[in-house]
Amino acid sequence: MRKAHWEKNLFELIRKTSTDLPADVEAAIRRALLKEKKNSRAAWVLTTILENAAIARKNDTPICQDTGVLQFHFGVPVGFDTNALVAMTRSAVSRATRYGYVRQNTLDSVSGASYETNIAHGSPVFHFQQKARKTVDVRLVMKGGGSENVGRQFSLPDAEIGASRDLEGVRKCILQAVWEAQGNGCAPGILGVCIGGDRTTGYTHSKEQFLRKIGEKSPVKLLAKLEERIIKDCRKLDIGPMGLGGRATLLDAKIDALSRHPACYFVTVSFMCWAFRRRGVLLGPEGGIKRWLY
C-alpha cells in the first residue's frame, strides 16, 4: 500500500468535492431556473447560486462557507485494511482543513471547543461495504448543517397529519417535512427518504440515497412514481429557492424502503441543500485514480 498515493488522492477527492459542484446538480439547477418567471426572486436566487458555483470552481474555493460533515462511503475488497484507510483519510481531511477546503467545522459537544483539524470522535463519518473486486470505491458527501437541521423522522400512523401506514401516508409525511422546512436548509435541494428500517437505519439509508445521481429513478415502480409525485406536489407549495417563493423547492427526490418490524413504520426524510457536494472516485490497489464516479 503506497500511503503517499492514497493520501494525495483522498485529498484530491475532498478538494474537488468542496469546490466543484457536480455536473448533474448544476444541470438540475439550470433546468429549475428555466421554469421560474423572468426577473422573479426565485430566478435571481438560482442565477446567484450558479454564479457562486462558477466562481468556486474557477478560484478553487469552497462552494459554501459551511463545508458540512464529511461522510465517506467506502466499497473495499475482501481482506482490505480498513484501519489503514481510516488513518489515511483522516490525514487527508486534516490537510484539507489546513488548506481551507474544509472549514474548522467540528465542535466538542460538551465543552464547545473547536477541533482544529476536524478529526474527532465521530468526525469524519465512515461507512464500509465489502465488494468482490480489487479496487476501492470512495464516495464523499459533504453534508451542510442547515440541511441536516430540517431532517425529520415520522412514526406512522400519525394522527396529526392524517398519515396511515401506506404510500399515501408516506407522501403526507414527506410533504409535511418540506412544508415545515419552508426553504430552510437552503432550497432547492434533494430529499433522501427511507420507508421502514429502525430509527438509526432509517436515517442512514435516507442519506445513502444522496449517492444516487439526479434524475436516477428508483428501480421499484411504485417508489419511482412516488418520487415523481413528490417533485410535482412540491412545485405547487410556492416555497421556492431559499423559501422566497417559486417552483424550485426541490431538485429531486430519492425514495427507498427497508424492511421493518411489524410494530414500527418509520418514514425518515433527510434534506440535502443546493450545495450538493457529492463526488466519488475508484482507486486501484496502490491508491492510484482509476476513474471518477461523479
Ligand code: SF4
Ligand atoms: S445548508 Fe448547504 S447551502 Fe446552506 S449554509 Fe449549509 S452547506 Fe451551505
